Amino acid sequence: MNDKELYQQKKQTQLNEWKTGMIQFRTQAFAARTHLQLELNKHVKLLESKLEEGKIKLAELVKMTGHSFESAKKNFEIMWDSIIVAFADTAIKFKALT
Template sequence: MNDKELYQEKIKAHIDEMKADAQKLKAKASEASADTKIELSKKVDELQDSIEKSENELKKLNEASGEAWQTLKSGLESSWANLSSSVKDAVSKFKN
């Protein structure tokens, strides 16, 4: 397996983890009070948008050939950092 394939697998695993976290927040929202439910639902929507953007970046990376993937890698890492931060913030904020 080459570096690109290893990197793709790593990012895919992280995206799957973030999807699971978003689903946990969604489940919490269904059990929360009305105000918290609204706030959690908004946060879940934001997370799902971020996950979708990361998946699109991963798709571009998959399609990149040669050294072009190295350029896309930095964009994906930026998206990934934002997504991870958003998930951690949401989970810690609504941890109960």
């Protein structure tokens, strides 16, 4: 397995773990009182869109080769960091609201 494949596998694993966490957030939001459900669902939808963006960008990145891959990888990492922050923020907000 080459470096690119290992990179893709690592990022895909992280996306899968985040998706599992998002499902847990969605379950908590569903179980919350009605007035909290709206607030929690807003955070879940934001996280869902970030994860979908990550999935799409990872698929695009994997198709690239050579120098274009390395260049795009830097931009991908910036976007990836925004997912990490969004996931952490969602976890904090869920903890505070539930």
